[in-house]
Amino acid sequence: xxxxxxxxxxxxxxxxxxxxxxxxxxxxxxxxxxxxxxxxxxxxxxxxxxxxxxxxxxxxxxxxxxxxxxxxxxxxxxxxxxxxxxxxxxxxxxxxxxxxxxxxxxxxxxxxxxxxxxxxxxxxxxxxxxxxxxxxxxxxxxxxxxxxxxxxxxxxxxxxxxxxxxxxxxxxxxxxxxxxxxxxxxxxxxxxxxxxxxxxxxxxxxxxxxxxxxxxxxxxxxxxxxxxxxxxxxxxxxxxxxxxxxxxxxxxxxxxxxxxxxxxxxxxxxxxxxxxxxxxxxxxxxxxxxxxxxxxxxxxxxxxxxxxxxxxxxxxxxxxxxxxxxxxxxxx
Ligand SMILES: [Zn+2]
Numbered sequence: 001x002x003x004x005x006x007x008x009x010x011x012x013x014x015x016x017x018x019x020x021x022x023x024x025x026x027x028x029x030x031x032x033x034x035x036x037x038x039x040x041x042x043x044x045x046x047x048x049x050x051x052x053x054x055x056x057x058x059x060x061x062x063x064x065x066x067x068x069x070x071x072x073x074x075x076x077x078x079x080x081x082x083x084x085x086x087x088x089x090x091x092x093x094x095x096x097x098x099x100x101x102x103x104x105x106x107x108x109x110x111x112x113x114x115x116x117x118x119x120x121x122x123x124x125x126x127x128x129x130x131x132x133x134x135x136x137x138x139x140x141x142x143x144x145x146x147x148x149x150x151x152x153x154x155x156x157x158x159x160x161x162x163x164x165x166x167x168x169x170x171x172x173x174x175x176x177x178x179x180x181x182x183x184x185x186x187x188x189x190x191x192x193x194x195x196x197x198x199x200x201x202x203x204x205x206x207x208x209x210x211x212x213x214x215x216x217x218x219x220x221x222x223x224x225x226x227x228x229x230x231x232x233x234x235x236x237x238x239x240x241x242x243x244x245x246x247x248x249x250x251x252x253x254x255x256x257x258x259x260x261x262x263x264x265x266x267x268x269x270x271x272x273x274x275x276x277x278x279x280x281x282x283x284x285x286x287x288x289x290x291x292x293x294x295x296x297x298x299x300x301x302x303x304x305x306x307x308x309x310x311x312x313x314x315x316x317x318x319x320x321x322x323x324x325x326x327x328x329x330x331x332x
Pocket of ligand 1: 109159160163208245246247248
């Protein structure tokens with residue numbers, strides 16, 4: 001073996017970060033203080049104060065287009081709420097049935113971007129299914145994904161290639177993709193509330209969208225239900241075991257502990273539903289099981305076990321629509 005191989009050093013760094021981070025289960029008796037201390041740490045590495053201070057913009061919403069598909073009105077809005085960073089949000093609304101709940105869908109690295117939530121490869125898409133059931137659905141196009149990429153003369157580039165292009169430029173300026181995406185998700189909730197007057201919002205995130213959802217779910221108390229698919233795991237078995245898209249890596253992220261330590265901060269108030277495929281190789285089942293069991297212990301210790309549920313299904317790194325619909329129907 002090459003004597004200058006660096007994995008030992010990287011593993012040591014990971015272990016040191018874990019030793020320094022405070023584990024949720026060690027802080028059940030002072031949960032309130034622990035939670036606010038962790039949130040402060042998270043806001044700091046997401047650079048939310050800096051984003052607010054320099055790039056907050058008086059919100060303006062402009063409807064750009066609208067069309068109807070199977071009794072669902074699909075409208076595209078331009079959200080001007082961040083200086084120099086207008087972004088689109090798609091709104092799906094049934095023309096007759098409308099429930100008093102909105103669902104924000106955070107897409108991952110779907111090559112179609114936000115449109116993937118309602119333009120299915122086959123017959124079904126999550127956004128359309130939820131809209132047909134009467135939920136008001138909001139799908140933001142997060143920075144780096146879909147149409148929100150840097151300009152290319154030669155046409156489109158893939159999502160991870162786009163993240164690889166934008167992230168280094170943000171890092172050089174002390175920002176990161178995750179922080180900007182979380183802020184865009186928060187701005188989407190502002191818009192959803194202004195638009196519909198709805199006070200109950202479910203956040204759903206898949207894969208890279210699950211990463212954003214893991215954070216916005218704990219940071220924004222207007223969200224009372226969180227559904228994360230194909231993400232909650234351990235960095236140890238996923239992003240630190242093999243190289244994932246650059247947007248998974250955030251300076252200082254491990255100071256809050258393993259990824260389930262962030263997820264645990266949903267407890268005890270928020271209803272949380274975690275799912276993952278048993279054959280998912282991106283976020284392997286071993287890590288999902290360990291992470292789900294840990295978060296379940298936290299909910300249990302905080303007397304909120306009934307607000308926590310999980311599903312490990314036969315399948316890979318994929319969206320499952322029926323369990324999401326079932327969870328929403330059972331937790332109206
Ligand atoms: Zn990415």
